[in-house]
Amino acid sequence: HSLASAFNAGGPFMWVILVVFAIACTVVIDRLIFYFIICKPNGVMLAAEVAKALNSDDVEKARKIVSKQRAPMNILMQTAIERFSSGMSFEDVQKGVDQSAIREMPRMTQRLNYLSLFANIGTLLGLLGTIVGLQAMFGSLAAVEAEKKAAMLASGIAQAMNATAFGLIVAVPCMVFYTSLYNKQQQITRDLDEAIVQLLDYLEKKLAAGKK
Template sequence: MEGSTVVGSVNTIASFIQNGGAFMWVILIVWGFGIAIAIERFIKLSFKFDVDGASFMNELQRYILSNDIQGAIRVCSGSAAALPRVLKSGLKRSTSSPGQIQNAIDATALEVIPKVELRMNYLQLVANIATLFGLLGTIQGLIESFAAVAAADPAQKAELLATGISKAMNTTFLGLLAAISIMMVHTFLQSKSDKIVNEIDEFSVKLMDLLGTKKEKGE
């Protein structure tokens, strides 16, 4: 029973795509491109660039207030995430002036943040393209159906009209389905990207404050 159900589902999907015409394949290719980008971004944002910023900063704070800057640098070196990379550049300049520390942090942030936000705009483009190709397929299906009906025998008009409208609706459905799914994924990934960038801004300021406090105590 399960095997026949799977085969029936596959046949239904194949028939749905075939009845939709050439634009169905275009939408599927665009959709697949968007899914590939989404998977790559999810892996990078979740497992490479992200870190629990509050916990990480608390750990650094203990080292900094204990005057163990090298220990704090080692903690940052143990992670490939975006925030530790930015804070590490500031810690390496801890003996310099506040302006030099800030410049080091800003320079690293300018290097890291574009990598965090890389290809995010492509997901918006994919969603828009999928929608537009769905509408284009709809228009093509309607044009073909009305053109066929105009030249067909009265007995065939209903069948030809139904075929053309089916093609139009199929492309609309698939285009909107692809666009909606990619937009939802984009929103989720954008929130993760914003979280990483916001933590860089927030904890960079806190690092500057900690280093300034340490210098005042040293004086």
């Protein structure tokens, strides 16, 4: 009951901040699923499995290995495998991987920056709600008896500060999740780069050996 009263006392900006919080939650859930379920950081192991399959000339097995997930790394490897199995040169294989990377890499950072934006919006909306609340309170003080002004002023300030408090309650988790997810994204990107370089290095050597 007290939480509901505090929320209602914060004014209309509390609802706007709540909407921002709800959108931020959907972004966090989306990124958690993408980084921890779709993009598992096992790139070097995956590249080694693909290389082992291709070393046995088992292209179909290599395809199955990378088709288990639709992560950017798997799609880049799939492109390399398809071009390699089509008899293309290493330059064409590398070109295809680069083209796929242009399409797939934006998925790594997609919507992540929104969390930083929502943190700032939540804080600013909270301050704006407090300012508007204080303005309304001071405007109504003129019609109040002198002996009641002090009590009304203290109550009004406390209520107006609810908006700032709620804005910060939304902003702090947004920044914590943004930092954590950004670090996870960097880790996955490094893993992807290492795995793709390892696979391309193997394909280059295999294609060079095939020409001899």
